[in-house]
Amino acid sequence: MGSGSGVAVFQGNEDELPEGAVVTNSGRLSVAREFHEPDPSEQPFTPVQLARLDDALTLTSRETGLRFALYLGDLGDDPRRTAIDLHSRIEGYNDAVLVAVSPAQRVLEIVTGAEAKVRLPDRGAKLALMSMVASFKEGDLFNGLLSGLRMLADQAGTRH
Numbered sequence: 302m303g304s305g306s307g308v309a310v311f312q313g314n315e316d317e318l319p320e321g322a323v324v325t326n327s328g329r330l331s332v333a334r335e336f337h338e339p340d341p342s343e344q345p346f347t348p349v350q351l352a353r354l355d356d357a358l359t360l361t362s363r364e365t366g367l368r369f370a371l372y373l374g375d376l377g378d379d380p381r382r383t384a385i386d387l388h389s390r391i392e393g394y395n396d397a398v399l400v401a402v403s404p405a406q407r408v409l410e411i412v413t414g415a416e417a418k419v420r421l422p423d424r425g426a427k428l429a430l431m432s433m434v435a436s437f438k439e440g441d442l443f444n445g446l447l448s449g450l451r452m453l454a455d456q457a458g459t460r461h
Contacts, residue, residue, distance in 0.1 A: 350443050357450045366460030367417050368397040376403040384410035425456030
């Protein structure tokens with residue numbers, strides 16, 4: 302690959318390209334990869350559970366006027382810093398509450414924005430966190446998240 306203007310351009314032999322690869326008219330390399338459906342047994346939630354979580358997020362946000370968000374996945378070497386970074390990417394993050402869970406790391410972080418923290422103090426968030434952890438220990442990630450969202454919404458109160 303070479304570049305003349307900061308854009309990578311393919312300059313090799315087209316006969317050596319892997320299957321599914323082509324050089325476009327602009328000189329860029331385009332590679333097609335076969336799509337594989339995710340294995341349902343590897344997914345943490347069923348489609349119905351995902352819909353219920355989405356409804357719970359929508360209702361808690363609508364009821365409280367705060368933006369609730371969930372993140373499920375690896376939180377890296379510094380889970381708190383990663384959760385804070387993820388929270389900062391939420392539109393209107395000052396009014397946002399992020400629940401970040403990394404089941405493999407056994408980590409749960411709740412991050413609140415400056416305005417959200419006024420309505421959802423650390424004590425309230427900690428109660429919800431303890432409730433979620435209790436459910437997670439029983440292997441019930443889905444209901445732990447649902448009840449945690451309900452508790453966070455109850456602690457925050459209704460929209461003013």
